[in-house]
Amino acid sequence: MTETADITTFAGDDHFSAYVARPAKTAKAAIVVIQEIFGVNAGIRRKCDLLAEQGYLAVAPDLFWQLERGVELDPDIEPEFNRALDLMGKFDADQGVSDIEATIKWARSETGGGKVGAVGYCLGGKLAYMTACRTDSDATVGYYAVGVDEMLGEAKAIANPLMLHIPVEDHFVDKDAQAAMHEGLDDHPKVTLHDYPGLDHGFATQFGERRDDEGAKLADSRTDAFFQQHLG
Template sequence: MAFDISIEAQDGTGSFGAYVARPKTDANAPVIIAIQEIFGVNAGMREICDTLADQGYIAICPDLFWRHKPGIELTDKTDAELQQAFDLFGSFDMAKGIEDLKATYETAKTLPGSTGRVGAVGYCLGGFLAYMVACNQLADATVSYYGVSIESTLQEADNIASPLMLHIAKKDQFVSPEAQEKIHTGLGTNKFVSLYSYDADHAFARPNGNHYDSDCATLANKRTADFFAAHLK
């Protein structure tokens, strides 16, 4: 796909693209960084950005797989694509991903039309990275959908200094009940954190995904919309 903007990597190794969706109004708006799943900046992520733009935000979705290959775009519809996505996840450098999100954050603050307020929302891999964005204080408000491996980095939560909302799937095949319990125990008393659990599988809010759950997605997305309206506008 053709990306809308290019962002310089902080390590000087190159630049990466990002999809940008803008609201129809000419008024300045907060920016929300949409953080990809293991499928790249695909149609689902662009749809999420377009929805955020309809809600009055500038949405930016950086291509975090660019160090493998720019413009990777997969779905969950075929075994071959799923295998490729899991392979990418297995070889993904989390530290470099967070570094690229730092560069995205700096770009987001100064995008034309930006108010300087920046939020972030992530899904799956992006759900974990969204949690790390909050831990690294790279957003004014952050939402994580079914983030994987959050329970292994709970020691980072002491650094959270802005509102964070987590949507957790009770039937998540990639986040065990034990891991979910650790997340609730580790974050439940943090004054910045709101936790919500849903009777659904992983990726219940993925547009047109195999495990999409309309009722749970609608509720979670409404909570997300209200959360960003309260903390970014």
């Protein structure tokens, strides 16, 4: 079952919408699905639906709401891709993490105080890393996170498990940045990094030209096992 929820901001002074997919039976846990720069589009909604099929309450907040509510873009259409880049340039990541924190709080309430994890892609991968550093997410996964090498000083605050999927040929995250991520995180007891040789940014997108089916299935199988272990 799917629906749209209104979530109150962490400060309590506004609200934003979220796509919600509920499992057929009582949810075993909740997972916040963090959007790419393309908004809560068909691919992100499908990610939620698949998690609901696995028994999770899945919720994808509209993180661009302060710029424009209801953004939904197709990365394979060049003007829409360029518009997404423009939105990303205006986006306040700190505010985004606050909205994710509010979504975690909402999801925890919806599951009666149960565990809540998070998974993010692209921009959402960066936000997933920040979520692991700054919130009480019980388990967090980031796909092709951008900018993590510039935030490694926050890693000491990671208290719960974090997994990052790193495509080695990511044209948004160069080899130096990847090396810095490994140097800064490989020894962290709560962090697991997986490299994907030959793959580029967006390889695990649900739909579209960027998807690499073999790589996506491998990464998603690791994510599924990770959530099963840490969220139950």
